Amino acid sequence: MKVYMDNCCFNRPYDDQSSLIVYLETEAKLYIQELIRKGELMLCWSFVLDYENSVNPYAEVRNRIEEWKELACTDCGMSDDIAAKAAKLMMIGMRQMDASHVACAIHLGAEYFLTTDKRILNKSITEITVMNPIDYIRRYSDAK
Secondary structure: OEEEEOHHHHHHHHOOOOOHHHHHHHHHHHHHHHHHHHOOOEEEEEHHHHHHHHOOOOHHHHHHHHHHHHHEEEEEOOOHHHHHHHHHHHOOOOOHHHHHHHHHHHHOOOOEEEOOOHHHHOOOOOOOEEEOHHHHHHHHHHHO
16 A cells, blocks of 8 residues: 655654644654555655755754655656646645645555645545544554
8 A cells, every 4th residue: 555644744753742643643653654664555755755855954854754765665756747736736725835745646646645734634635545644543453
């Protein structure tokens, strides 16, 4: 099963963990990463992740996230198809960066787009299942 995690998801362990929701999202995200390491899930990567991560002001965090690219089963650069899909997603109120992430995930054939960003989670996107990492773990565990 292919999953795409956006930059919010990758950065969650580096956020303030004093909120229970942030802590639980972090634990779920770390569990998903373990499933990727074990080969039970396939990680999708994109030029959007490269770009967003490259502007992270914290070198240690930037380098730790960048290491995940090597574990990705697939990667994509910019294309006309991705740009067109992102433009359509922006028409439903998504910000350009978020729309580009989702467009890449769809282009790469990911079944799930994982994010902690409520602005994305609250959008109606039909081409891919968009979930919070906690909800994804619940679904993944139920399917076993």
